[in-house]
Amino acid sequence: SPIEKLPTNELSSIKTVIAVMSGKGGVGKSTVTSLLAISSARKGDKVGVLDADITGPSIPKMFGIKDKPDNSEFGIYPVKTSNLGIEIMSLNLLLAKEDDPVIWRGPLIAGAVRQFWTDVIWGDLDYLFIDLPPGTGDAPLTVLQQIPLDGLIIVSSPQDLALMVVKKAVKMAEKLNVAILGLIENMSYVQCPECGKKIQLFGKGKSQEAAQKMDIPFLGSLPIDPVIARLCDEGRIEEYENENIEKITS
Amino acid sequence: SPIEKLPTNELSSIKTVIAVMSGKGGVGKSTVTSLLAISSARKGDKVGVLDADITGPSIPKMFGIKDKPDNSEFGIYPVKTSNLGIEIMSLNLLLAKEDDPVIWRGPLIAGAVRQFWTDVIWGDLDYLFIDLPPGTGDAPLTVLQQIPLDGLIIVSSPQDLALMVVKKAVKMAEKLNVAILGLIENMSYVQCPECGKKIQLFGKGKSQEAAQKMDIPFLGSLPIDPVIARLCDEGRIEEYENENIEKITS
Numbered sequence: 001s002p003i004e005k006l007p008t009n010e011l012s013s014i015k016t017v018i019a020v021m022s023g024k025g026g027v028g029k030s031t032v033t034s035l036l037a038i039s040s041a042r043k044g045d046k047v048g049v050l051d052a053d054i055t056g057p058s059i060p061k062m063f064g065i066k067d068k069p070d071n072s073e074f075g076i077y078p079v080k081t082s083n084l085g086i087e088i089m090s091l092n093l094l095l096a097k098e099d100d101p102v103i104w105r106g107p108l109i110a111g112a113v114r115q116f117w118t119d120v121i122w123g124d125l126d127y128l129f130i131d132l133p134p135g136t137g138d139a140p141l142t143v144l145q146q147i148p149l150d151g152l153i154i155v156s157s158p159q160d161l162a163l164m165v166v167k168k169a170v171k172m173a174e175k176l177n178v179a180i181l182g183l184i185e186n187m188s189y190v191q192c193p194e195c196g197k198k199i200q201l202f203g204k205g206k207s208q209e210a211a212q213k214m215d216i217p218f219l220g221s222l223p224i225d226p227v228i229a230r231l232c233d234e235g236r237i238e239e240y241e242n243e244n245i246e247k248i249t250s
Numbered sequence: 251s252p253i254e255k256l257p258t259n260e261l262s263s264i265k266t267v268i269a270v271m272s273g274k275g276g277v278g279k280s281t282v283t284s285l286l287a288i289s290s291a292r293k294g295d296k297v298g299v300l301d302a303d304i305t306g307p308s309i310p311k312m313f314g315i316k317d318k319p320d321n322s323e324f325g326i327y328p329v330k331t332s333n334l335g336i337e338i339m340s341l342n343l344l345l346a347k348e349d350d351p352v353i354w355r356g357p358l359i360a361g362a363v364r365q366f367w368t369d370v371i372w373g374d375l376d377y378l379f380i381d382l383p384p385g386t387g388d389a390p391l392t393v394l395q396q397i398p399l400d401g402l403i404i405v406s407s408p409q410d411l412a413l414m415v416v417k418k419a420v421k422m423a424e425k426l427n428v429a430i431l432g433l434i435e436n437m438s439y440v441q442c443p444e445c446g447k448k449i450q451l452f453g454k455g456k457s458q459e460a461a462q463k464m465d466i467p468f469l470g471s472l473p474i475d476p477v478i479a480r481l482c483d484e485g486r487i488e489e490y491e492n493e494n495i496e497k498i499t500s
């Protein structure tokens with residue numbers, strides 16, 4: 001029997017909800033989620049990001065958020081990013097220090113994810129992007145079962161190893177009847193700053209072929225760009241401009 | 251009050267248990283765990299690897315394991331790798347297909363981790379390496395609380411973002427009184443195959459400085475080597491030779 005979807009906060013009105021998933025850690029889910037949100041916001045959309053990686057949240061650091069969330073009797077307000085006004089909610093915003101651990105078992109993790117949907121006052125949004133943690137455990141399961149998603153974007157690196165774990169995520173989404181919008185390959189190659197050679201660190205991209213076999217659209221690929229890693233560390237991901245991401249989002 | 255440590259299977263006799271952790275996904279925990287196990291096995295040690303990443307297991311693929319585990323009334327037997335005879339146990343060995351998802355919540359995940367310790371017949375081992383999943387949730391918590399560890403090795407990439415999440419893992423280990431053997435920085439740079447330039451994809455390594463601030467030993471660093479990624483995909487990680495890992499393990 002289908003599980004009841006959770007209602008949003010009465011002061012939230014969200015047009016489209018897209019979750020970003022991979023199953024495998026470190027392939028760039030948070031980075032791709034951030035770049036998709038930035039691209040939408042630049043087009044004038046009202047955008048939010050829900051960081052569902054409860055024990056390993058990295059979204060607030062990428063955007064350089066220092067403020068703590070406000071709250072009222074109606075719920076918790078997300079924090080706006082400085083440049084584009086993207087609304088962000090993450091467990092890291094609720095901790096005293098960003099490197100404090102959240103040592104929680106499944107029920108608490110699932111509870112936090114639910115509250116980010118029901119108790120956060122997202123306001124009027126055109127898009128809410130949900131960044132999922134690695135694996136197919138409590139947080140991904142709660143999001144895919146209990147939040148009314150319009151679709152799922154899958155992120156992989158070019159490696160067979162990553163694609164094997166990514167297939168688990170795709171099978172999970174299919175089992176839970178969540179529509180898959182497509183697959184983005186990240187970290188396809190890096191260009192040598194000295195001689196311009198394209199170095200395929202993780203082998204020749206097999207994601208396009210894998211997407212076809214899994215019968216999901218291939219949305220495009222992103223190279224490794226050291227500027228991304230630097231801007232993430234400096235909390236300035238909103239300053240990243242690149243035609244690759246625009247190609248994917250159009 | 252300290253939680254009771256679980257007993258091993260009566261047919262297991264393990265001298266040293268080391269867990270490999272990072273908090274952040276994709277920094278190379280599984281790769282470093284595999285390389286440490288290979289280095290020990292080459293020296294003549296009897297070695298095992300327990301893959302505690304229940305929903306995103308990648309160890310069996312790295313070693314190219316095709317066999318399924320045997321079992322008897324005394325427990326489950328791990329599967330030996332073809333070259334060095336390293337004993338491996340992973341949830342992926344118990345699935346019909348390696349890309350089938352394990353859609354479990356916390357209690358089942360914790361239960362599987364416990365069984366890999368109490369029900370697997372590891373036999374006589376000099377070292378058992380435990381590969382932890384990302385985050386500080388059920389699997390890491392069960393391992394750090396209930397398995398008698400001799401120490402923990404922390405893996406990070408050079409980025410601030412990764413180090414922020416790694417600090418969460420270090421604080422978790424300290425809170426649970428687990429000894430930290432040291433920090434390994436992975437993916438420090440990649441060397442251009444064309445012109446030899448060292449490209450620091452994730453910025454200048456800050457792990458050594460971070461290790462000093464966290465008062466844990468810095469064990470060394472590993473560059474990104476496309477050969478590693480290829481051997482992982484081909485299930486031939488046991489063939490990797492590199493003096494960097496020998497320097498770290500001595």
Ligand SMILES: Nc1ncnc2c1ncn2[C@@H]1O[C@H](COP(=O)(O)OP(=O)(O)O)[C@@H](O)[C@H]1O
Pocket residue numbers: 022024025026027028029030031032058186187222223224225226227228229230232275276409411412
């Ligand atoms: N295309 C890219 N170019 C350069 N660095 C990247 C790219 N994608 C991700 N990264 C970096 O790699 C690390 C892992 O990415 P992240 O988005 O945190 O992965 P995940 O969310 O899948 O764990 C981050 O620190 C990020 O800065």
Ligand SMILES: Nc1ncnc2c1ncn2[C@@H]1O[C@H](COP(=O)(O)OP(=O)(O)O)[C@@H](O)[C@H]1O
Pocket residue numbers: 025026159161162272274275276277278279280281282308436437472473474475476477478479480482
């Ligand atoms: N030093 C390295 N050089 C090249 N590839 C690496 C290196 N370390 C890890 N990798 C690759 O990066 C991917 C992520 O590594 P993995 O060990 O699975 O990370 P984690 O266990 O932290 O998620 C793997 O597919 C692996 O092949």
Ligand SMILES: [Zn+2]
Pocket residue numbers: 192193194195196197442443444445446447
């Ligand atoms: Zn070059």
